[in-house]
Amino acid sequence: MATVLPELVSYLEGLPEPHILFDRRYRIVAANAAYRRQFSPQASVVGRTCYEVSHQFSVPCDQAGENCPLARSLESGQRERVLHLHHTSQGESYVNIELVPLRDAAGEQAYFIEKMEPLRVAQGQPAAQGLIGRSPAFQRMLELVSRVGPASASVLLLGESGTGKELLAQAIHEASPRAANPLVVVDCASLPETLFESELFGHERGAFTGANTSKPGLVEAASGGTLFLDEVGDIPLPMQVKLLRLLESGTYRRVGSTELRRTDVRVVSATHRDLKAMVADGRFREDLYYRLSTFPISLPALRDRAEDIPLLAVALLARVAPQRRLALSPGAMARLQRHDFPGNVRELRNVLERAALLADGSNIEAVHVERALGSDAPAPARERMGLAPALDAPLRSVERAALQAQLKAHRGSRAELARKLGISERSLYRKLRELENDPSAS
Template identity: 75%
Template sequence: MSYLEGLPEPHILFDTQYRILAANAAYRRQFSPERSVVGRTCYEVSHHFSVPCDQAGESCPLVKARESGQRERVLHLHHTPKGEEYVNIELAPLLNAGGEQAFFIEKMEPLRVAQSQSAAQGLIGRSPAFQQMLGLVARVAPSMATVLLLGESGTGKELVARAVHEASPRAHRPLVAVDCASLPENLFESELFGHERGAFTGANTARGGLVEAASGGTLFLDEVGDIPLAMQVKLLRLLETGTYRRVGSTEQRHADIRVVSATHRDLDQMVTQARFREDLYYRLSTFPIHLPALRERRDDIALLATSLLARVAPNRKLSLSAPALVLLQAQDYPGNVRELRNLLERTTLLCDGDMIEETHVLQALLSGRRPSVDPVVAPQTSPGTASLTPTPGALKAVEHAALQQLAAAHPGSRAELAARLGISERSLYRKLKAADGGSNA
């Protein structure tokens, strides 16, 4: 206990029955400044559970340590004086004279790069898919391993790259992003490695490249699948040897960087088609992390919507009605969070009050891409809509009901309503006819 008291990180000591025996000063300051936790169980203090974590659907480090006999790490969502926070847990078993596990020491470190509640910036979410991804970020960030972020466009790969950087020992040094898709092949080498004076036409002065700019920090290669084959071999040399040359120079320079790369492309298929070097692929993918699509984490849409509304309409206090949220959660979002943001910005422009209703969301959907239908999501019954069951046509029924409400409430002509919705009058008549047919069915 005396040893723990002097440690700078929050630590607790507890027994095999989950009872906390001691909490050091760092823990008391950060997690329990007003009430002692000694004598209480760890799962009640951290999670407000009445049973151990593994019985409440969480991964329990104590159970894992009992099984492995070794130190175990997990990422948990803890209740703290600041609300719920993601916390890195590292638990080590202590053996008695008979070699049996008698006590456990748990070190806690908040993961500052992500929130379980809506926030102005950063990673936001609490769904299982999000937490699984975040757990991998927490594990790999303190290392020097090369990370490959895989996911569809709009899933937040740059945010995750920043999270890896900010949770690493290099957080005090720069994170330099390279947009590989926008760099012309003839400029790629110069932008990345720099050039000497006279190296090519227009090189009037020597200039360092992005690798030098990232010295001591992290180099983020965004859309690495778009790097031309001729340039891939030069990047491979950088990763294999840690050295590079400026264009026009014979001097070898050492690169003090950690590399994180990202792509929405299928690199395995590109390797098979000889469009991406296999050796470079293995160098980049030491630790791959899959970023879940928004349709894989629908439970996070409410949190994301609250945060995004604050960004797209910072001077308004907007809320989403329950039917509006159901309609948002029912979309497939091929553009993921980026598409959700665009949809919400369009919705705020169509809403004059403080409450975004289902009809506003429908207007925004009809004026953009066609709404998608997800047979898994069942809209809830709400005033003004028919009682629905979770069938493949449930979402269409909600859309038809909302369109009928718009038509009934609109005082002007059908042409004016079509213009307001951003669709042709012919499309409006077709949609209304489908809505009437659905209501008569």
């Protein structure tokens, strides 16, 4: 092994994050106390390879399906950043890796310093909360989160319903310098157009009937933190220009006021809609679209990360039935992995909750999952409205007619109607808005 300058070893030892120094053959030459505590508290790491200690691999990372920062640095000649899933003394953990090459007297890359910072918002194993997964699609998404989190750029989350967009927004917020300040969620789909501006920007006393006191808006509540605009495609056109002004200048006015106020928010937005198509149809402002989508992130559907279902299932079972120690049989797990999950992680959670109720013992068998997925499960909302089970596209002609009939017959609140249909209020408002915007509905 090469002799390392004691000054360099002393420098590494004083750093709070795990650091190692290793050579071109992946052999660790020096490791600081933070690294030793995290990866090998009982045994020496000097002389061992970084991939064996950090990953428990027998070959370098790029030969085991991961990006190798050393290989990338040798190719680029520069420092490199990657996201890795490491084996620590506390279990598997996602880690941001920053590798810096050190050159010898001949200008050749002889050694490398690797800094490791944990990405605390995600796990590669079942966990009580946070993002869970280890599939390639999940890791690609997570790497984008790790890169944009510390920045101030606006982020647009794109994905099907149930993929976890609000959870990802929370991860971005927690990975940012704003993590100690509020994350404020604006549910754009459930806010009526008449109340949207007041809820977002606040109002002054007397601004409208019922405004007996001044009230700050959600933008003001999020100052210093993150404003998450969920289902941004449902924002009314008249409000879009005011939101654009907020994004471009950081200024807004309360309803009923002429005073220009300032706020400091980082905006993360999400939608399951095709915003580009909405721009082409004139239903969404092009300038707002580009302002929101500075850094777009696509969330993979669950069917595109089926290898994550076992991890998710274990974690979700602990959440839906915390008082029972339930386990999934191999047959039950195999049946879950064969399902297409059009409702994604939200559907998986619902299926597991139903299967837990159907199982009397401590094991959930394939028959319980089959019943939870099939005709013995609670009827989907479309069946409660008298629709054929095969109807999947939202608001097709039959569903549209059934929803209109339910609206005419219902005399209670929208919350009661949502419960009757077996859907959330958010989903009901989304369907109603789609109904209003569909010219064939009239």
